[in-house]
Amino acid sequence: MNIAMKFLCHQAMAAIGKKTFRFPFGAYFYLTFRCNMRCSYCDGGSGESFPEMVSSEITPGEWRRVMAAVRPHTDVLLLSGGEPLVYDGFREVVADARKMGFSFISLNTNGLLLEPAITESLDAIIVSLDSLDRKKSDLLWNRSGATDRVLRTLEMLSGRAQPSVMVNSVILPENIPDVEEVLNFCIKHGFTFSAGPALDRTRPVPGLSGNPDFQKLIRKIIAAKRAGHRIAATVDYLKSVSRFRSFDCHPLLVWRVYPDGSLVYPCSRQNRTIGSLVSGENPETLFRTAAGGEFFINDCREACPLSCYMDTSFMIQRPLGLLREGFFRLRSFSSGHRLLY
Ligand code: SF4
Numbered sequence: 405m406n407i408a409m410k411f412l413c414h415q416a417m418a419a420i421g422k423k424t425f426r427f428p429f430g431a432y433f434y435l436t437f438r439c440n441m442r443c444s445y446c447d448g449g450s451g452e453s454f455p456e457m458v459s460s461e462i463t464p465g466e467w468r469r470v471m472a473a474v475r476p477h478t479d480v481l482l483l484s485g486g487e488p489l490v491y492d493g494f495r496e497v498v499a500d501a502r503k504m505g506f507s508f509i510s511l512n513t514n515g516l517l518l519e520p521a522i523t524e525s526l527d528a529i530i531v532s533l534d535s536l537d538r539k540k541s542d543l544l545w546n547r548s549g550a551t552d553r554v555l556r557t558l559e560m561l562s563g564r565a566q567p568s569v570m571v572n573s574v575i576l577p578e579n580i581p582d583v584e585e586v587l588n589f590c591i592k593h594g595f596t597f598s599a600g601p602a603l604d605r606t607r608p609v610p611g612l613s614g615n616p617d618f619q620k621l622i623r624k625i626i627a628a629k630r631a632g633h634r635i636a637a638t639v640d641y642l643k644s645v646s647r648f649r650s651f652d653c654h655p656l657l658v659w660r661v662y663p664d665g666s667l668v669y670p671c672s673r674q675n676r677t678i679g680s681l682v683s684g685e686n687p688e689t690l691f692r693t694a695a696g697g698e699f700f701i702n703d704c705r706e707a708c709p710l711s712c713y714m715d716t717s718f719m720i721q722r723p724l725g726l727l728r729e730g731f732f733r734l735r736s737f738s739s740g741h742r743l744l745y
């Protein structure tokens with residue numbers, strides 16, 4: 405099944421099952437917190453940026469044990485970091501994941517170390533791009549020449565059937581017009597586009613909330629989605645994020661494992677873990693123990709405006725929004741577009 409449709413089916417089943425639903429859509433493996441960039445807005449959720457978060461890293465052999473614990477619950481693997489490509493055993497992890505039956509593998513990357521051999525082994529790639537203005541973007545990323553390199557990589561990926569490419573922009577008060585240019589760039593090249601606000605822990609950075617230019621940008625993204633372009637977020641998410649409305653969070657719709665093999669609970673924003681999957685512990689048992697019998701928690705009022713938490717939570721709470729998203733995806737699918745998630 406197409407991955408976008410698979411995601412919708414997962415969300416529909418989660419909506420029906422609510423608290424008894426036990427299967428994640430996929431699992432994020434944070435292979436490392438290290439990174440070869442130093443983005444000004446980088447936020448690992450704990451108040452530190454990813455490159456400053458210290459964690460031991462397990463070997464590819466130990467990731468195999470983590471995969472064995474996760475695979476009975478999902479066949480979707482989302483590789484993330486930090487920058488996952490600075491992890492030496494990256495290729496080994498991907499090859500092992502294929503052998504263990506993961507049918508969909510995606511990579512979140514800043515794009516600096518992407519090579520054709522790596523892209524060919526993946527189903528989807530999510531690349532960061534916050535501005536087409538090389539000078540401005542290099543400053544945001546604190547790395548001279550990085551934007552030129554990422555743009556050349558995107559050029560290499562443009563027009564290829566495999567892997568699917570999503571470009572993700574982090575929205576700051578100073579790059580709002582640039583994100584609109586990135587949106588237009590994605591429409592032109594046929595990439596899926598996503599964007600979300602820069603955060604300071606769980607809240608948007610100062611200058612975004614109530615900013616009319618930010619709200620206008622979000623309206624443009626919604627209009628692009630309604631016009632049939634490939635926008636990853638739902639209309640419900642985009643509308644809510646423009647006003648930073650609160651919501652009931654269901655953080656376990658996707659599971660997360662940190663570089664040392666520990667299982668995250670309830671979310672990466674709270675930066676807490678509940679046990680190691682390297683030692684063969686059952687993730688389901690760990691979650692049940694941590695949550696006191698309930699699989700989902702609904703009592704967190706932080707309302708983090710991140711699509712990976714907010715959007716997935718909306719989908720299982722708002723059947724009409726889910727149906728509308730199904731319509732958008734069917735239209736995108738029937739027009740030959742391959743939408744990511
Ligand atoms: S590329 Fe990502 S992980 Fe690396 S510094 Fe930038 S935001 Fe942080």
Ligand code: SF4
Nearest residue numbers: 653671704706707708
């Ligand atoms: S709103 Fe969700 S993602 Fe944010 S801290 Fe609460 S549980 Fe975590």
